[in-house]
Amino acid sequence: MKANSPEDIWKFIKKRGNAVCWPYTGDTFSSRYGRFNISGKSVLAHRFVYEIFKGKIKSGKIIMHKCNNKLCCNPRHLIAGTNTLNMLHASASNAFRIGKTGVKGVSFDNKRNYWTAQGYSGGVKSNLYTGPHFHKAVSARAIWENMRYSELTIKEVI
16 A cells, blocks of 8 residues: 555645635544544644644644634644633534523624624623624634633634
8 A cells, every 4th residue: 555645635635715624534533533644654634734834833732723623624724722722712612502602702793794702801891803703703702711821812813
């Protein structure tokens, strides 16, 4: 069997538009992350793609999916962060669904057709994000929930 070269990863990724996910279609780990074999070693596909586009991953960092799609390999959806920040992002988006939108502090305005993320501090309401993207509102709210873990700024995540 022929060993995979770095370029072979593209055989397993459905590249589509810049704004949508690029799903990995090859083998997966039991955790449902894409697995790519190169030089006799299994690597996570999204980490491999991140390093192609953005360089070596710094020590202590993980690669987060802004889209929450474990199979996505779109480099625009991949950012370096900490495990704590990743868990905050995941829990604020789909893991713990509450309220009408499923995320505390995130609402949708049907008349204006946009999402809003809000936070309260000392009884004062602050708009953290207002715009057309649900995942950006969720990310802004996740970081606001626990700013002491925000090695990244809200603008970097969204």
